[in-house]
Amino acid sequence: MYALVDCNNFFVSCERAFQPDLEGRPVVVLSNNDGCVVARSNESKAMGIKMGTPYFKVKYLVDQGKLVVRSSNYTLYGDLSARVMSLLSEVAPKLEVYSIDEAFMNMDGVNDASLPGICRDLIRKIRRWTGIPVSIGIAPTKTLAKVANHFAKKYKGYKGVCVIDTDEKIRKALSLTPIDDVWGVGWRGAPKLEAAGVKTALDFVSRPAEWIRDRMGVIGVRTWSELQGIRMVEEEKNEKRKSICTSRSFASNITDLDELTLRVSDFAGKCAEKLRKEGTAAGTVGIFLYTNRFREDLDQYYPSASVRLEVPASSSPEIIGAALKALRYVYKPGFEYKKAGVIVADIVDAGSIQQVLFDFDGQARVRDDKISEVMDKVNTSGRNVLRLATQRGGHYADGIRRDFCSGLYTTSWNDLIQVR
DNA sequence: TCTGGGGTCCTAGGACCC
Protein backbone atom coordinates (compact mmCIF):
# COMPACT_ATOMS: atom_id res chain seq x y z
CA MET A 1 0.00 0.00 0.00
CA TYR A 2 0.94 3.61 -0.45
CA ALA A 3 0.44 6.12 2.32
CA LEU A 4 0.34 9.68 1.01
CA VAL A 5 1.28 12.17 3.69
CA ASP A 6 0.25 15.74 2.96
CA CYS A 7 0.80 18.67 5.29
CA ASN A 8 -2.39 20.64 5.93
CA ASN A 9 -2.23 24.21 4.57
CA PHE A 10 1.53 23.83 4.81
CA PHE A 11 2.87 27.39 4.57
CA VAL A 12 0.17 28.67 6.89
CA SER A 13 0.91 25.86 9.34
CA CYS A 14 4.61 26.79 9.29
CA GLU A 15 3.74 30.37 10.20
CA ARG A 16 1.44 29.13 12.96
CA ALA A 17 4.05 26.79 14.37
CA PHE A 18 6.02 29.83 15.49
CA GLN A 19 3.09 32.13 16.10
CA PRO A 20 0.39 30.03 17.79
CA ASP A 21 -2.01 32.96 18.19
CA LEU A 22 -2.67 32.62 14.43
CA GLU A 23 -4.43 29.33 15.21
CA GLY A 24 -8.14 29.52 14.40
CA ARG A 25 -7.78 32.80 12.52
CA PRO A 26 -8.07 33.34 8.76
CA VAL A 27 -4.50 33.43 7.42
CA VAL A 28 -3.02 33.54 3.92
CA VAL A 29 0.58 33.34 2.73
CA LEU A 30 1.61 35.32 -0.34
CA SER A 31 3.94 34.47 -3.22
CA ASN A 32 7.16 36.31 -3.93
CA ASN A 33 6.80 40.07 -4.17
CA ASP A 34 3.64 39.68 -2.08
CA GLY A 35 1.99 38.99 -5.41
CA CYS A 36 -0.82 36.53 -4.83
CA VAL A 37 -2.24 34.04 -2.36
CA VAL A 38 -0.43 30.69 -2.46
CA ALA A 39 -1.57 29.17 0.83
CA ARG A 40 -4.76 29.50 2.84
CA SER A 41 -5.92 28.37 6.24
CA ASN A 42 -9.26 26.56 6.45
CA GLU A 43 -10.77 29.77 7.81
CA SER A 44 -9.62 31.84 4.84
CA LYS A 45 -10.80 29.12 2.43
CA ALA A 46 -14.20 29.31 4.12
CA MET A 47 -14.24 33.07 3.46
CA GLY A 48 -14.12 32.26 -0.24
CA ILE A 49 -10.56 33.38 -0.91
CA LYS A 50 -9.29 31.47 -3.93
CA MET A 51 -5.83 30.13 -4.62
CA GLY A 52 -3.87 32.61 -6.75
CA THR A 53 -5.94 35.66 -5.85
CA PRO A 54 -3.78 38.78 -6.16
CA TYR A 55 -3.03 40.43 -2.85
CA PHE A 56 -4.54 43.76 -3.84
CA LYS A 57 -7.92 42.06 -4.12
CA VAL A 58 -7.92 40.86 -0.51
CA LYS A 59 -6.08 43.81 1.00
CA TYR A 60 -9.37 45.38 2.16
CA LEU A 61 -9.96 42.33 4.37
CA VAL A 62 -6.53 42.79 5.92
CA ASP A 63 -7.25 46.48 6.47
CA GLN A 64 -10.51 45.56 8.18
CA GLY A 65 -8.70 43.16 10.49
CA LYS A 66 -10.55 40.16 9.07
CA LEU A 67 -7.55 38.48 7.48
CA VAL A 68 -3.93 37.93 8.49
CA VAL A 69 -1.33 37.98 5.74
CA ARG A 70 2.28 36.75 5.62
CA SER A 71 4.99 37.07 2.98
CA SER A 72 6.43 33.70 2.04
CA ASN A 73 9.51 32.58 3.95
CA TYR A 74 10.85 29.65 1.97
CA THR A 75 13.88 29.15 4.15
CA LEU A 76 11.56 28.46 7.07
CA TYR A 77 9.26 26.19 5.06
CA GLY A 78 12.17 24.20 3.63
CA ASP A 79 13.53 23.68 7.10
CA LEU A 80 10.25 22.47 8.60
CA SER A 81 9.67 20.28 5.54
CA ALA A 82 13.00 18.55 6.13
CA ARG A 83 12.03 17.87 9.75
CA VAL A 84 8.69 16.34 8.74
CA MET A 85 10.32 14.22 6.02
CA SER A 86 12.92 12.89 8.41
CA LEU A 87 10.17 11.68 10.77
CA LEU A 88 8.46 9.96 7.82
CA SER A 89 11.65 8.22 6.79
CA GLU A 90 11.84 6.58 10.21
CA VAL A 91 8.56 4.79 9.51
CA ALA A 92 8.47 4.17 5.75
CA PRO A 93 10.43 1.32 4.15
CA LYS A 94 10.68 3.58 1.09
CA LEU A 95 9.97 7.30 1.02
CA GLU A 96 9.40 9.43 -2.07
CA VAL A 97 9.42 13.11 -1.28
CA TYR A 98 7.02 14.44 -3.88
CA SER A 99 7.00 18.13 -3.02
CA ILE A 100 7.81 20.45 -0.16
CA ASP A 101 4.69 19.39 1.74
CA GLU A 102 3.94 15.93 0.43
CA ALA A 103 5.48 12.46 0.37
CA PHE A 104 4.52 8.94 -0.67
CA MET A 105 5.44 6.24 1.82
CA ASN A 106 5.72 2.88 0.11
CA MET A 107 4.48 0.51 2.80
CA ASP A 108 4.92 -2.71 0.83
CA GLY A 109 5.92 -5.42 3.25
CA VAL A 110 4.13 -3.80 6.18
CA ASN A 111 1.02 -5.60 7.43
CA ASP A 112 -2.00 -3.76 5.99
CA ALA A 113 -4.00 -4.14 9.19
CA SER A 114 -1.39 -2.24 11.19
CA LEU A 115 -1.19 0.73 8.79
CA PRO A 116 -3.96 2.92 10.25
CA GLY A 117 -2.47 2.65 13.73
CA ILE A 118 1.05 3.42 12.50
CA CYS A 119 -0.23 6.45 10.62
CA ARG A 120 -2.26 7.80 13.52
CA ASP A 121 0.82 7.56 15.75
CA LEU A 122 2.85 9.29 13.06
CA ILE A 123 0.40 12.18 12.83
CA ARG A 124 0.57 12.74 16.60
CA LYS A 125 4.35 12.60 16.59
CA ILE A 126 4.75 15.03 13.69
CA ARG A 127 2.34 17.45 15.32
CA ARG A 128 4.14 17.28 18.65
CA TRP A 129 7.68 17.44 17.29
CA THR A 130 7.29 19.96 14.47
CA GLY A 131 3.95 21.71 15.08
CA ILE A 132 2.74 20.74 11.60
CA PRO A 133 -0.66 19.03 11.13
CA VAL A 134 -0.69 16.34 8.41
CA SER A 135 -3.26 14.05 6.79
CA ILE A 136 -2.63 10.57 5.43
CA GLY A 137 -4.41 8.67 2.66
CA ILE A 138 -3.77 4.93 2.33
CA ALA A 139 -4.52 2.96 -0.85
CA PRO A 140 -2.99 0.46 -3.29
CA THR A 141 -2.07 3.09 -5.93
CA LYS A 142 -0.75 6.62 -5.73
CA THR A 143 -3.79 8.10 -7.46
CA LEU A 144 -6.14 6.35 -5.02
CA ALA A 145 -3.94 7.43 -2.10
CA LYS A 146 -4.54 10.98 -3.31
CA VAL A 147 -8.27 10.37 -3.26
CA ALA A 148 -8.01 8.89 0.24
CA ASN A 149 -6.02 11.90 1.37
CA HIS A 150 -8.79 14.23 0.20
CA PHE A 151 -11.24 12.35 2.40
CA ALA A 152 -8.85 12.35 5.36
CA LYS A 153 -8.68 16.14 5.10
CA LYS A 154 -12.34 16.73 4.40
CA TYR A 155 -14.04 14.64 7.09
CA LYS A 156 -13.08 15.15 10.72
CA GLY A 157 -14.34 11.65 11.59
CA TYR A 158 -11.31 10.06 9.95
CA LYS A 159 -8.99 11.77 12.44
CA GLY A 160 -6.49 12.41 9.67
CA VAL A 161 -6.24 8.88 8.25
CA CYS A 162 -8.40 7.43 5.47
CA VAL A 163 -7.95 3.94 4.02
CA ILE A 164 -9.29 2.80 0.65
CA ASP A 165 -8.45 -0.87 0.41
CA THR A 166 -11.40 -2.86 -0.95
CA ASP A 167 -13.23 -2.75 -4.29
CA GLU A 168 -16.33 -1.65 -2.44
CA LYS A 169 -14.53 1.28 -0.79
CA ILE A 170 -12.92 2.22 -4.09
CA ARG A 171 -16.33 2.40 -5.81
CA LYS A 172 -17.81 4.41 -2.97
CA ALA A 173 -14.90 6.84 -2.90
CA LEU A 174 -14.88 7.31 -6.68
CA SER A 175 -18.60 8.02 -6.71
CA LEU A 176 -18.03 10.84 -4.19
CA THR A 177 -15.02 12.32 -6.01
CA PRO A 178 -15.71 15.08 -8.57
CA ILE A 179 -13.69 14.54 -11.73
CA ASP A 180 -11.73 17.77 -11.31
CA ASP A 181 -10.42 16.53 -7.95
CA VAL A 182 -8.68 13.58 -9.59
CA TRP A 183 -4.87 13.68 -9.67
CA GLY A 184 -3.86 14.02 -13.33
CA VAL A 185 -7.06 15.71 -14.52
CA GLY A 186 -6.29 19.39 -14.83
CA TRP A 187 -8.40 22.50 -15.19
CA ARG A 188 -8.37 22.14 -18.97
CA GLY A 189 -9.36 18.49 -19.06
CA ALA A 190 -12.10 18.56 -16.44
CA PRO A 191 -14.61 20.77 -18.32
CA LYS A 192 -14.24 18.60 -21.44
CA LEU A 193 -14.96 15.47 -19.43
CA GLU A 194 -17.91 17.08 -17.68
CA ALA A 195 -19.34 18.14 -21.02
CA ALA A 196 -19.15 14.51 -22.11
CA GLY A 197 -21.13 13.45 -19.05
CA VAL A 198 -18.21 12.44 -16.84
CA LYS A 199 -18.89 14.20 -13.56
CA THR A 200 -17.26 11.89 -11.03
CA ALA A 201 -14.25 9.61 -10.87
CA LEU A 202 -16.68 6.68 -11.04
CA ASP A 203 -18.11 7.97 -14.33
CA PHE A 204 -14.52 8.20 -15.55
CA VAL A 205 -13.57 4.58 -14.84
CA SER A 206 -16.90 3.41 -16.29
CA ARG A 207 -15.83 4.55 -19.77
CA PRO A 208 -13.86 2.15 -21.98
CA ALA A 209 -10.09 2.56 -22.09
CA GLU A 210 -10.22 3.52 -25.80
CA TRP A 211 -12.59 6.37 -25.05
CA ILE A 212 -10.12 7.74 -22.51
CA ARG A 213 -7.15 7.14 -24.80
CA ASP A 214 -8.75 9.09 -27.67
CA ARG A 215 -9.39 12.13 -25.51
CA MET A 216 -6.55 12.16 -23.00
CA GLY A 217 -3.75 10.06 -24.44
CA VAL A 218 -1.62 7.59 -22.53
CA ILE A 219 -1.61 9.68 -19.36
CA GLY A 220 -5.38 9.54 -19.18
CA VAL A 221 -5.33 5.76 -19.46
CA ARG A 222 -2.72 5.64 -16.71
CA THR A 223 -5.00 7.58 -14.37
CA TRP A 224 -7.92 5.40 -15.44
CA SER A 225 -6.05 2.25 -14.40
CA GLU A 226 -4.71 3.73 -11.18
CA LEU A 227 -8.22 4.64 -10.09
CA GLN A 228 -9.13 0.98 -10.43
CA GLY A 229 -6.29 -0.16 -8.20
CA ILE A 230 -3.74 -1.01 -10.89
CA ARG A 231 -0.35 0.61 -10.28
CA MET A 232 0.81 2.62 -13.28
CA VAL A 233 2.68 5.62 -11.83
CA GLU A 234 6.27 4.55 -11.59
CA GLU A 235 8.42 4.66 -8.52
CA GLU A 236 10.43 7.83 -8.52
CA LYS A 237 14.01 7.03 -9.32
CA ASN A 238 16.56 8.97 -7.42
CA GLU A 239 17.77 10.79 -10.47
CA LYS A 240 19.21 14.23 -10.78
CA ARG A 241 17.09 16.98 -12.18
CA LYS A 242 16.91 17.32 -15.95
CA SER A 243 16.59 21.08 -15.95
CA ILE A 244 17.06 23.82 -13.40
CA CYS A 245 15.30 27.17 -13.56
CA THR A 246 15.84 30.34 -11.57
CA SER A 247 13.38 33.10 -12.32
CA ARG A 248 11.74 36.03 -10.59
CA SER A 249 9.20 38.73 -11.18
CA PHE A 250 10.48 42.20 -10.51
CA ALA A 251 8.88 44.45 -7.93
CA SER A 252 8.75 47.11 -10.64
CA ASN A 253 9.24 47.01 -14.40
CA ILE A 254 12.73 47.08 -15.89
CA THR A 255 13.54 48.59 -19.26
CA ASP A 256 17.28 48.98 -19.05
CA LEU A 257 19.71 46.37 -20.42
CA ASP A 258 22.26 47.06 -17.69
CA GLU A 259 19.70 46.38 -14.97
CA LEU A 260 18.53 43.22 -16.72
CA THR A 261 22.16 42.15 -17.01
CA LEU A 262 22.48 42.30 -13.22
CA ARG A 263 19.34 40.27 -12.65
CA VAL A 264 20.08 37.67 -15.31
CA SER A 265 23.63 37.31 -13.98
CA ASP A 266 22.25 36.60 -10.52
CA PHE A 267 19.78 34.03 -11.86
CA ALA A 268 22.47 32.34 -13.94
CA GLY A 269 24.87 32.37 -10.99
CA LYS A 270 22.20 30.71 -8.85
CA CYS A 271 21.65 28.03 -11.53
CA ALA A 272 25.40 27.39 -11.65
CA GLU A 273 25.49 27.03 -7.86
CA LYS A 274 22.63 24.54 -7.95
CA LEU A 275 24.40 22.52 -10.64
CA ARG A 276 27.59 22.34 -8.60
CA LYS A 277 25.65 21.36 -5.50
CA GLU A 278 24.14 18.42 -7.38
CA GLY A 279 27.43 17.47 -8.98
CA THR A 280 26.12 18.08 -12.50
CA ALA A 281 26.82 20.28 -15.50
CA ALA A 282 24.56 21.76 -18.16
CA GLY A 283 24.90 21.55 -21.92
CA THR A 284 22.41 24.32 -22.64
CA VAL A 285 21.80 27.70 -21.03
CA GLY A 286 18.58 29.52 -21.83
CA ILE A 287 16.96 32.75 -20.77
CA PHE A 288 13.49 34.22 -21.07
CA LEU A 289 11.99 37.64 -20.56
CA TYR A 290 8.35 38.51 -19.89
CA THR A 291 6.59 41.80 -20.08
CA ASN A 292 3.61 42.20 -17.76
CA ARG A 293 0.76 40.27 -19.39
CA PHE A 294 -1.81 42.03 -17.23
CA ARG A 295 -0.89 45.44 -18.57
CA GLU A 296 -2.99 45.51 -21.70
CA ASP A 297 -1.98 49.11 -22.22
CA LEU A 298 1.67 48.12 -22.78
CA ASP A 299 3.30 46.31 -25.69
CA GLN A 300 3.95 42.66 -24.97
CA TYR A 301 7.10 40.68 -25.71
CA TYR A 302 7.96 37.19 -24.45
CA PRO A 303 11.29 36.30 -26.00
CA SER A 304 13.49 33.35 -25.16
CA ALA A 305 16.82 32.12 -26.44
CA SER A 306 19.30 29.45 -25.56
CA VAL A 307 22.98 28.84 -26.06
CA ARG A 308 24.48 25.40 -26.50
CA LEU A 309 27.81 24.97 -24.76
CA GLU A 310 30.59 23.14 -26.51
CA VAL A 311 31.37 21.30 -23.28
CA PRO A 312 28.78 20.99 -20.45
CA ALA A 313 29.63 23.45 -17.68
CA SER A 314 28.76 24.34 -14.11
CA SER A 315 31.13 27.24 -13.47
CA SER A 316 29.62 30.62 -12.75
CA PRO A 317 31.66 32.47 -15.37
CA GLU A 318 30.61 30.09 -18.14
CA ILE A 319 26.93 29.84 -17.21
CA ILE A 320 26.63 33.58 -16.65
CA GLY A 321 28.54 34.34 -19.84
CA ALA A 322 26.22 32.14 -21.89
CA ALA A 323 23.10 33.61 -20.26
CA LEU A 324 24.23 37.15 -21.03
CA LYS A 325 24.95 36.20 -24.60
CA ALA A 326 21.38 34.95 -24.93
CA LEU A 327 20.08 38.06 -23.18
CA ARG A 328 21.84 40.40 -25.60
CA TYR A 329 20.44 38.37 -28.46
CA VAL A 330 16.77 38.84 -27.50
CA TYR A 331 16.79 42.12 -25.62
CA LYS A 332 14.90 44.92 -27.29
CA PRO A 333 14.69 48.40 -25.83
CA GLY A 334 11.31 50.03 -25.40
CA PHE A 335 9.60 47.21 -23.50
CA GLU A 336 8.76 47.13 -19.81
CA TYR A 337 10.06 43.81 -18.51
CA LYS A 338 8.34 42.32 -15.49
CA LYS A 339 10.04 38.98 -15.18
CA ALA A 340 13.14 37.15 -16.31
CA GLY A 341 14.60 33.71 -15.82
CA VAL A 342 17.47 31.40 -16.64
CA ILE A 343 17.02 27.72 -17.46
CA VAL A 344 19.91 25.30 -17.67
CA ALA A 345 19.20 22.00 -19.39
CA ASP A 346 20.80 18.98 -21.05
CA ILE A 347 22.20 18.19 -17.65
CA VAL A 348 24.84 15.51 -17.26
CA ASP A 349 26.88 14.14 -14.41
CA ALA A 350 29.89 16.39 -13.83
CA GLY A 351 32.09 13.29 -13.61
CA SER A 352 31.24 12.03 -17.08
CA ILE A 353 31.56 15.08 -19.29
CA GLN A 354 32.31 14.42 -22.92
CA GLN A 355 35.37 16.47 -23.83
CA VAL A 356 36.01 17.90 -27.28
CA LEU A 357 38.93 16.76 -29.36
CA PHE A 358 40.54 20.11 -30.09
CA ASP A 359 39.79 22.07 -26.96
CA PHE A 360 41.29 25.52 -27.27
CA ASP A 361 39.39 26.81 -24.21
CA GLY A 362 40.29 23.94 -21.94
CA GLN A 363 42.58 25.96 -19.73
CA ALA A 364 39.98 28.70 -19.31
CA ARG A 365 37.46 26.10 -18.27
CA VAL A 366 39.75 24.66 -15.63
CA ARG A 367 40.33 28.16 -14.33
CA ASP A 368 36.60 28.94 -14.25
CA ASP A 369 35.88 25.75 -12.33
CA LYS A 370 38.50 26.67 -9.76
CA ILE A 371 37.07 30.16 -9.41
CA SER A 372 33.63 28.67 -8.81
CA GLU A 373 34.99 26.27 -6.22
CA VAL A 374 36.42 29.18 -4.25
CA MET A 375 33.18 31.13 -4.61
CA ASP A 376 31.21 28.21 -3.15
CA LYS A 377 33.53 28.01 -0.17
CA VAL A 378 33.17 31.69 0.59
CA ASN A 379 29.50 32.15 -0.24
CA THR A 380 28.14 29.77 2.40
CA SER A 381 25.83 32.47 3.71
CA GLY A 382 23.80 32.41 0.52
CA ARG A 383 24.80 35.97 -0.22
CA ASN A 384 27.02 36.93 -3.12
CA VAL A 385 30.00 37.79 -0.95
CA LEU A 386 32.30 36.72 -3.77
CA ARG A 387 30.76 37.34 -7.17
CA LEU A 388 31.36 38.24 -10.78
CA ALA A 389 31.36 41.89 -11.67
CA THR A 390 28.09 41.53 -13.56
CA GLN A 391 26.31 40.18 -10.46
CA ARG A 392 24.88 42.35 -7.76
CA GLY A 393 26.56 42.78 -4.41
CA GLY A 394 25.35 40.84 -1.38
CA HIS A 395 24.69 44.01 0.58
CA TYR A 396 21.97 45.07 -1.80
CA ALA A 397 18.42 43.92 -1.16
CA ASP A 398 17.35 41.25 -3.64
CA GLY A 399 14.62 43.51 -5.00
CA ILE A 400 11.79 41.30 -3.80
CA ARG A 401 8.95 42.83 -1.86
CA ARG A 402 8.33 41.11 1.48
CA ASP A 403 6.23 43.46 3.55
CA PHE A 404 4.77 40.85 5.91
CA CYS A 405 7.66 38.50 6.59
CA SER A 406 7.81 36.54 9.81
CA GLY A 407 11.03 35.99 11.76
CA LEU A 408 14.09 33.85 11.06
CA TYR A 409 12.88 31.17 13.48
CA THR A 410 15.07 28.33 12.34
CA THR A 411 18.04 30.24 10.91
CA SER A 412 20.04 32.53 13.15
CA TRP A 413 21.85 35.66 12.16
CA ASN A 414 25.04 33.71 12.71
CA ASP A 415 24.06 31.47 9.82
CA LEU A 416 23.59 34.51 7.68
CA ILE A 417 26.88 36.23 8.36
CA GLN A 418 29.12 33.25 8.84
CA VAL A 419 31.96 33.23 6.31
CA ARG A 420 34.55 30.51 6.37
C1' DT B 1 -0.26 50.83 -8.73
C1' DC B 2 -0.57 45.95 -7.37
C1' DT B 3 -1.14 39.39 -10.47
C1' DG B 4 4.63 33.37 -8.12
C1' DG B 5 8.19 29.84 -9.00
C1' DG B 6 9.95 25.27 -10.31
C1' DG B 7 9.48 21.05 -12.37
C1' DT B 8 8.15 16.53 -15.68
C1' DC B 9 6.22 14.20 -19.52
C1' DC B 10 3.84 13.63 -24.00
C1' DT B 11 2.72 14.82 -28.74
C1' DA B 12 2.72 16.59 -33.34
C1' DG B 13 5.28 18.13 -36.96
C1' DG B 14 9.46 19.07 -39.43
C1' DA B 15 14.02 17.70 -40.93
C1' DC B 16 16.63 14.27 -42.10
C1' DC B 17 18.20 9.40 -43.20
C1' DC B 18 18.14 5.11 -46.30
Add this chain to the structure above:
DNA sequence: TCTGGGGTCCTAGGACCC
Protein backbone atom coordinates in the same frame (compact mmCIF):
# COMPACT_ATOMS: atom_id res chain seq x y z
C1' DT C 1 3.68 12.26 -67.61
C1' DC C 2 5.12 9.46 -64.11
C1' DT C 3 6.94 10.66 -58.01
C1' DG C 4 7.36 5.01 -52.15
C1' DG C 5 7.88 3.41 -47.76
C1' DG C 6 9.87 3.31 -43.41
C1' DG C 7 12.37 5.07 -39.93
C1' DT C 8 14.86 8.38 -36.19
C1' DC C 9 15.75 12.59 -33.95
C1' DC C 10 14.81 17.15 -32.45
C1' DT C 11 11.93 20.93 -31.03
C1' DA C 12 8.18 23.73 -29.51
C1' DG C 13 4.17 23.81 -27.26
C1' DG C 14 0.77 21.97 -24.28
C1' DA C 15 -0.77 19.78 -20.15
C1' DC C 16 -0.10 18.43 -15.81
C1' DC C 17 1.87 18.55 -10.87
C1' DC C 18 3.18 21.06 -6.36
